[in-house]
Amino acid sequence: MSKVYLIQAIPGSTKGEPKYNIVGAQKYGDIVTLLPEFSQMIMSPGPLVIKLRTLLKDFTSDDYLLLSGDPAIIGVVCSIV
Numbered sequence: 001m002s003k004v005y006l007i008q009a010i011p012g013s014t015k016g017e018p019k020y021n022i023v024g025a026q027k028y029g030d031i032v033t034l035l036p037e038f039s040q041m042i043m044s045p046g047p048l049v050i051k052l053r054t055l056l057k058d059f060t061s062d063d064y065l066l067l068s069g070d071p072a073i074i075g076v077v078c079s080i081v
Contacts, residue, residue, distance in 0.1 A: 002029030002062045005055075007077050008069025009037040028064050034077070041072055049076055056080050 004025045010018040014037050025031055034055050041048045052073075059081050067074050 002064065003059075004029045004031045004064045004066050005059065005077075006031055006033045006066045006068055007074055008035045008039055009033050010068060011037060013037055022066060022068075025064075025066055031066070035069065035073065037069075039073065040070065041076065045076075048073070049080075052077055052080055 006022065006025075010020060010022060012019045022031065032055075034052065035048075039048065056077070065077065065081065
């Protein structure tokens with residue numbers, strides 16, 4: 001079955017009050033969250049890029065990206081995929 005890779009956890013999810021609902025994405029596959037809500041790559045992008053490469057190594061053409069979070073991280077994920 002396909003996977004839906006959620007780049008960053010939905011804002012507010014750590015408090016149990018997510019700002020928006022992504023349940024509809026489940027019809028495309030299992031949702032896999034790559035990074036926590038407050039991840040940043042400004043200070044040290046190297047370790048984050050290595051972590052994303054590891055998490056996305058099994059990405060296939062049948063999988064999906066759910067673009068949520070820091071635009072810089074979204075760009076890196078799109079480049080890796």
